[in-house]
Amino acid sequence: MSTATAPFLEHLLAGQKIVAAEPAAWVNRLRAEALECAHQLALPTTRDEDWRFTDLSPLYRLAFRPAAAAARLDAAALAPFAVPEAAHRLVFVDGHFSAALSTPPAAGSAVAALPLAAALGPHGEVVHARLARIAEFREHAFRAVNTAYLHDGAFVLAPRNHGEAAPLHLLFVATQADATAQPRVLVVAEPGADLTVIEDYVSTHDGAHYTNAVTEIDVGANGRVRHVRLQRESRAAFHTATAAVRLDRDASYHAVSVAVGARISRLDHHVVHAAEGTFCSLDGLALLGGRQLADTHSFVDHAVPNTGGRQLHKTVVADGARAVFNGRVLVRPGAQGTNSAQESRNLLLSDRAQVDTKPQLEIFADDVKCSHGATVGQLEAEELFYLESRGIGGEAARNLLTYGFAAEIVGHIPVPSLVRALRETVLARTGAKE
Amino acid sequence: MIRDNAPVILDVRNLSAKVGGAEILRGISLTVRAGEVHAIMGPNGSGKSTFAKALAGHPAYEVTGGEALFEGRNLFEMRADERARAGFFLGFQYPVEIPGVANEQFLRLAYNTVQGARGKDELDPLEFDDFVREKMKFLDMDPRFLERSVNEGFSGGEKKRNEILQMALLEPRLAFLDETDSGLDIDALRIVANGVNRLLTPDNAVVLVTHYQRLLNYIVPDYVHVMERGRIVKTGGRDLALELESRGYDWVGAKAAA
Numbered sequence: 271m272s273t274a275t276a277p278f279l280e281h282l283l284a285g286q287k288i289v290a291a292e293p294a295a296w297v298n299r300l301r302a303e304a305l306e307c308a309h310q311l312a313l314p315t316t317r318d319e320d321w322r323f324t325d326l327s328p329l330y331r332l333a334f335r336p337a338a339a340a341a342r343l344d345a346a347a348l349a350p351f352a353v354p355e356a357a358h359r360l361v362f363v364d365g366h367f368s369a370a371l372s373t374p375p376a377a378g379s380a381v382a383a384l385p386l387a388a389a390l391g392p393h394g395e396v397v398h399a400r401l402a403r404i405a406e407f408r409e410h411a412f413r414a415v416n417t418a419y420l421h422d423g424a425f426v427l428a429p430r431n432h433g434e435a436a437p438l439h440l441l442f443v444a445t446q447a448d449a450t451a452q453p454r455v456l457v458v459a460e461p462g463a464d465l466t467v468i469e470d471y472v473s474t475h476d477g478a479h480y481t482n483a484v485t486e487i488d489v490g491a492n493g494r495v496r497h498v499r500l501q502r503e504s505r506a507a508f509h510t511a512t513a514a515v516r517l518d519r520d521a522s523y524h525a526v527s528v529a530v531g532a533r534i535s536r537l538d539h540h541v542v543h544a545a546e547g548t549f550c551s552l553d554g555l556a557l558l559g560g561r562q563l564a565d566t567h568s569f570v571d572h573a574v575p576n577t578g579g580r581q582l583h584k585t586v587v588a589d590g591a592r593a594v595f596n597g598r599v600l601v602r603p604g605a606q607g608t609n610s611a612q613e614s615r616n617l618l619l620s621d622r623a624q625v626d627t628k629p630q631l632e633i634f635a636d637d638v639k640c641s642h643g644a645t646v647g648q649l650e651a652e653e654l655f656y657l658e659s660r661g662i663g664g665e666a667a668r669n670l671l672t673y674g675f676a677a678e679i680v681g682h683i684p685v686p687s688l689v690r691a692l693r694e695t696v697l698a699r700t701g702a703k704e
Numbered sequence: 705m706i707r708d709n710a711p712v713i714l715d716v717r718n719l720s721a722k723v724g725g726a727e728i729l730r731g732i733s734l735t736v737r738a739g740e741v742h743a744i745m746g747p748n749g750s751g752k753s754t755f756a757k758a759l760a761g762h763p764a765y766e767v768t769g770g771e772a773l774f775e776g777r778n779l780f781e782m783r784a785d786e787r788a789r790a791g792f793f794l795g796f797q798y799p800v801e802i803p804g805v806a807n808e809q810f811l812r813l814a815y816n817t818v819q820g821a822r823g824k825d826e827l828d829p830l831e832f833d834d835f836v837r838e839k840m841k842f843l844d845m846d847p848r849f850l851e852r853s854v855n856e857g858f859s860g861g862e863k864k865r866n867e868i869l870q871m872a873l874l875e876p877r878l879a880f881l882d883e884t885d886s887g888l889d890i891d892a893l894r895i896v897a898n899g900v901n902r903l904l905t906p907d908n909a910v911v912l913v914t915h916y917q918r919l920l921n922y923i924v925p926d927y928v929h930v931m932e933r934g935r936i937v938k939t940g941g942r943d944l945a946l947e948l949e950s951r952g953y954d955w956v957g958a959k960a961a962a
């Protein structure tokens with residue numbers, strides 16, 4: 271282990287001892303193994319190829335402690351984050367489940383949504399078969415740390431052939447400065463189920479804190495999951511996260527992930543096409559200013575024939591901010607008929623703003639259609655002229671186009687109130703006039 | 705309607721312009737007075753759209769000679785957005801798609817910007833919504849086109865209707881409509897042409913670029929010009945359009961070259 275990161279890791283793991291043992295022995299074993307891994311794996315530095323552009327040393331210099339049990343939080347403080355379309359929500363305050371603030375479905379409802387610890391009883395087998403198996407932690411320090419803390423988390427289960435119209439809101443609120451949280455989510459859509467999950471990270475203060483999240487999503491045959499991932503934490507926060515998805519036969523997964531908060535954030539988004547006929551769409555937006563850095567590493571694994579994916583990742587980078595995108599697409603030997611399209615589009619709003627974007631296509635089958643493209647630059651000249659020809663000039667035109675560039679991704683979110691709320695955020699950030 | 709004493713809106717003299725290094729416009733002159741309808745016809749690639757874009761101020765089109773006065777002001781000393789606010793309107797042959805920007809948001813900003821420049825009142829979102837829906841009725845446009853992104857995924861004809869909607873909102877002094885009729889079905893052509901006719905007053909003017917006589921049955925031109933290789937080679941009345949329809953362009957060019 272590198273000495274520079276050792277004190278940080280020590281603090282990070284200090285609270286692990288106080289996580290109570292679970293009644294299920296396998297969970298305790300899993301945690302012990304993850305703890306062992308966490309101690310052995312080095313935390314990444316810019317010397318690691320995967321972290322070349324994302325320097326976590328500002329995080330490693332800090333000595334954050336694990337957040338103490340749920341600080342008291344007034345429900346009114348959550349009003350700005352309300353999603354009216356969501357019939358149910360689970361709220362986690364500094365990583366701890368808050369029963370008082372949550373509105374889970376009643377026991378016996380079609381869709382189950384409950385804290386992970388509580389799910390181990392009624393849904394033990396479902397959890398055991400998937401937890402920490404979709405997001406592999408043995409080679410990945412941050413996932414190992416998160417897994418070592420396994421206790422609180424969200425478990426969502428949509429039963430066979432059940433279509434749930436209302437989205438489910440998982441709200442992770444950071445209220446304490448200088449604290450760490452280890453949110454964990456497991457979403458299971460059984461065969462034929464259809465579900466929308468909003469995974470939402472927010473802060474109620476402007477200070478620094480650290481979130482290290484792991485989300486696993488298992489979509490059964492013919493199932494469909496729509497996943498909205500919002501990282502709108504304090505601009506002084508640190509955020510590392512994995513979202514790992516497994517698709518069974520003919521299943522589909524549609525993700526829109528938006529990063530507007532955090533000083534440094536990193537999302538590893540992995541999708542495994544584990545069976546034929548699967549499709550995924552990954553839309554991403556990072557809207558950055560000041561000294562923010564947002565890094566998205568996606569990895570779409572076409573493991574079998576006849577799977578499809580499309581991806582549109584956009585960044586808008588102002589001031590001295592920096593965006594990183596690495597889009598890995600793996601077409602394994604024999605995965606004929608793979609159809610994949612990836613696009614990375616980046617808008618730089620200042621001379622100091624920076625973007626590092628890299629497609630990483632690894633194709634080991636010949637009968638495939640894989641495209642990728644990346645643009646880094648300014649606004650589209652034809653779009654600008656169109657606005658000018660209508661009298662809209664200068665800054666107003668540039669602001670409107672910048673807004674539109676970002677709002678396109680927001681518009682893909684299947685929850686109207688979030689679209690409206692995030693458009694407001696984009697308007698405020700791009701200076702466009704409503 | 706031709707009135708000899710009507711004020712001149714646009715006066716183009718001997719305009720030449722380059723695009724992508726090539727000289728496309730080679731000495732165009734055109735005078736448009738208030739109340740007039742002009743049609744410009746001519747083969748593909750003759751420079752009609754280039755003419756329109758050079759007048760509108762597209763940055764890729766470099767004016768290399770001649771001048772253009774718009775209500776007495778030198779057009780080429782104004783930025784594109786200033787020309788628009790001064791009352792020059794270009795109806796695009798290929799309207800541009802702007803993903804992420806709602807059509808209504810765009811229309812309102814354009815409307816309020818131009819209103820503001822004219823010292824008139826701007827409308828708030830609710831007032832504008834009522835206002836634009838009224839205008840859309842005349843063009844038989846579904847209000848759903850307000851929520852969608854500007855021109856994104858619109859059919860060819862829907863884009864053209866959206867251009868005329870913008871013309872209706874901005875009430876320009878001069879509308880230069882570049883092939884507004886292409887892509888319109890028979891009913892839409894009638895609706896759009898009626899829309900343009902309603903907007904015509906003795907104080908404004910329109911220049912129609914078209915390939916087809918059909919549009920000119922609805923919007924009757926006072927003048928028909930034929931463009932070829934960057935020049936206006938012939939000007940006549942509405943009958944010229946009929947003659948072109950039956951005889952093609954060859955004879956015009958032959959005569960001009962002679």
Ligand SMILES: Nc1ncnc2c1ncn2[C@@H]1O[C@H](COP(=O)(O)OP(=O)(O)OP(=O)(O)O)[C@@H](O)[C@H]1O
Nearest residue numbers: 723724728747748749750751752753754755764797
């Ligand atoms: N950006 C450009 N770069 C190079 N050449 C151009 C550019 N834009 C136009 N041209 C050329 O200028 C010429 C005139 O084009 P223009 O679009 O003005 O013709 P048009 O009369 O409008 O034709 P159509 O009837 O087909 O619309 C064409 O030969 C065209 O290829």
Ligand SMILES: [Mg+2]
Nearest residue numbers: 752753754797
């Ligand atoms: Mg043309």
